[in-house]
Amino acid sequence: MKLKLDIDALNEDFFEDAFLLGIIVTAKSYRFCWQVNNVLGYNFRLNTDINIEIQKKGRRYFFPVYQHTESVTDINHYIYHNQYDGEYLLPEFKHMDFLWLVKGGVPPYNYAQQIIQSVKQINGVQLVAELTNEKIKTKGNLVF
Template structure:
């Protein structure tokens, strides 16, 4: 008997109660995280256990993931670097430098708008936009 992993179902489960922001910024990941932590009160830390590894054209690409856990809640924030050596985690969003996944609990619309405004206030950030699930073609690349 063979068991087959249902990737579509796995992906759908992973993206339940999530929101995804795309961020265009001219700063390095560690500088961006430092600013998020110091200016906006987050505690993003690099989590090597959930780093995304993609293999394309006989090469390996590693996309770092930074994590912030909200105390006394199921809510987690994950910040992905969208590019590595000319490859993209989500090629359909090549113009985005970072992808911010909010997962684990429902986020109110107003809270999301306030977050976007706060992120936009950081030096080096050029654009922040919410990415809808329908527009994401390579959702599986975000699953750790």
């Protein structure tokens, strides 16, 4: 008997209680997360246990993931760097420098808009936009 892993179902489960923001900013990943922490009061830290690795064209590409967990709720925040050495985590969003995934718990009403407005206050941020599930073709690349 063969068991087959349903990747589509796995991806849908991962994104069931989540939303994704795309961010264009001139800062490097460590600098951007430092700004988010200091300006907005988050506590993002590099989580080396969930770094994303993609193999393409005989090469390996590594995408760092920064994580912040809200202490009062079960909401987790993840910031992914979208580009590494000429490859993109989400190629359909090449223009986005970072991807901010909010997952878990029940976020308060209008939570995505609150984060968008806050991130726009950070120096160097050019754009923050919510990326809808229908537009994300390679969402499996974000699953850890």
